[in-house]
Amino acid sequence: EAQVTQNPRYLITVTGKKLTVTCSQNMNHEYMSWYRQDPGLGLRQIYYSMNVEVTDKGDVPEGYKVSRKEKRNFPLILESPSPNQTSLYFCASTAWIRGNTDTQYFGPGTRLTVL
Amino acid sequence: AQKITQTQPGMFVQEKEAVTLDCTYDTSDQSYGLFWYKQPSSGEMIFLIYQGSYDEQNATEGRYSLNFQKARKSANLVISASQLGDSAMYFCAMFQGAQKLVFGQGTRLTINP
Numbered sequence: 001e002a003q004v005t006q007n008p009r010y011l012i013t014v015t016g017k018k019l020t021v022t023c024s025q026n027m028n029h030e031y032m033s034w035y036r037q038d039p040g041l042g043l044r045q046i047y048y049s050m051n052v053e054v055t056d057k058g059d060v061p062e063g064y065k066v067s068r069k070e071k072r073n074f075p076l077i078l079e080s081p082s083p084n085q086t087s088l089y090f091c092a093s094t095a096w097i098r099g100n101t102d103t104q105y106f107g108p109g110t111r112l113t114v115l
Numbered sequence: 116a117q118k119i120t121q122t123q124p125g126m127f128v129q130e131k132e133a134v135t136l137d138c139t140y141d142t143s144d145q146s147y148g149l150f151w152y153k154q155p156s157s158g159e160m161i162f163l164i165y166q167g168s169y170d171e172q173n174a175t176e177g178r179y180s181l182n183f184q185k186a187r188k189s190a191n192l193v194i195s196a197s198q199l200g201d202s203a204m205y206f207c208a209m210f211q212g213a214q215k216l217v218f219g220q221g222t223r224l225t226i227n228p
């Protein structure tokens with residue numbers, strides 16, 4: 001079954017404690033990205049990756065890091081989380097063919113609370 | 116900058132009626148893609164329909180169709196014969212500059228029995 005998995009699904013942590021949210025896809029997609037969803041603001045892109053070892057900033061990258069060492073994995077790293085990073089996070093992937101995209105598959109979401 | 120606008124924060128519709136959710140976009144790109152997603156109260160993002168900027172026909176997927184008017188830069192979602200399970204948040208999105216997906220603010224649709 002084609003899917004994007006994220007872990008953990010729920011996380012409560014404290015300010016400053018480094019954390020990683022994992023994301024994995026089994027569709028051999030080139031393009032992966034991370035979004036955060038906040039009430040009244042919709043979904044905003046944090047980082048994206050066009051392929052292995054190629055990452056770039058989205059609209060709200062401050063306070064986040066990513067890496068793309070393997071095609072299937074795209075972890076999101078919060079080196080020093082702060083309360084304003086409390087949000088619902090989504091990982092997504094899509095095939096990328098000659099500048100056109102197809103369906104973007106979303107993971108189930110990770111609800112993060114930073115105290 | 117590319118932008119997606121959904122002007123209806125909330126809509127209430129009787130079951131079995133058709134409903135149109137509005138979406139307008141702004142882009143200077145010639146090649147772009149438009150998406151609609153459904154987000155039920157459980158939180159997951161469910162892909163509904165996709166329209167490419169060069170597609171000549173409006174996209175359809177079962178009860179969902181996309182009314183694409185390129186000159187007016189609108190991509191409205193039409194749901195025929197609405198069902199109670201259609202109650203959810205709906206997001207319009209556009210693939211921007213071949214790099215990132217930009218979302219609208221969303222419309223909360225409530226289907227009344």
